[in-house]
Amino acid sequence: MDKVNPYFLKNPSLISFSGGRTSGYMLYQILKAHNGKLPDDVFVVFANTGKEMPQTLDFVHDCSTYWDVPIIWVEWDNNSKNKIRIVDHNSASRKGEPYEQLIDSKKFLPNPVTRYCTSYLKIKPMRAYCMFHKGFEYWNSYVGLRYDEPHRVARLSNRNKKERWETEGPLHDAKVTVQHVYDFWKNNEFDLRLPNIGGKTPQGNCDLCFLKGANTIKNIMKSDPKLAEWWIKQETKHLGTGNDRAAYFRKDRPSYAKLLKNTQDQLELFEFDQATDTCFCHD
Known part of the structure; x- marks a missing residue:
């Protein structure tokens, strides 16, 4: 060969x-x-x-x-x-x-x-x-x-x-x-049954991975709000010793609870993130 x-x-x-x-x-x-x-x-x-x-x-x-x-x-x-x-x-x-x-x-x-x-x-x-x-x-x-x-x-x-x-x-x-x-x-006889948006699968890997863009996460939350429950639970454990970095997945944007509230206050979908380096679990 x-x-x-x-x-x-x-x-x-x-x-x-x-x-x-x-x-x-x-x-x-x-x-x-x-x-x-x-x-x-x-x-x-x-x-x-x-x-x-x-x-x-x-x-x-x-x-x-x-x-x-x-x-x-x-x-x-x-x-x-x-x-x-x-x-x-x-x-x-x-x-x-x-x-x-x-x-x-x-x-x-x-x-x-x-x-x-x-x-x-x-x-x-x-x-x-x-x-x-x-x-x-x-x-x-x-x-x-x-x-x-x-x-x-x-x-x-x-x-x-x-x-x-x-x-x-x-x-x-x-x-x-x-x-x-x-x-x-x-053209294949079967496929991954998740939306393909511009060659990306926003719901791929961990559903609401913190490495995904905020708008991507909010759009996924709008389609299935229950997905947020697990992530909110982790952030309400108040882990660490008062350090925001220890208690939240990210300190540069709102908590998962606030992101979910944001989706409930806005009726339309959010513009998808254009970031080229989203969550990737091999590196």
């Missing part, structure tokens, strides 16, 4: 599947490069935080079912051996349990400066799976970074210097853009 193909993997490998359209597209292309079956020492792993939308969990399950590829579901669990719990579509947390357990153990909320949620809920469970469940000492990790995301790809070289794995971005190497991803899912 042509090893110049960016989707032909080095072994052993972990395919980091976020549950979004881009990583789904990457998985499809990797499967295609391997004639529909992954090598024995290549594993697809999805790290569930408990705050993904139900449609995201269904999409992960659909990719596994339609393409006949095993996808390992992992969750951070402070009470389990090696801090990792293996789950599946049926047993996966859906009420933010792993995330809330992590917050309670840290006793302060994550924020844009200290994003420990990404490390503990995404990166560490995948690392634990490779090290303790598969016995890998070193491995390659493949993430869904496109050609039109050079700022994210640039971070990979820094991470590679200090981890047990080499991170690869095959979509970037193949010059794949958001338009390629959009065209693929438009």
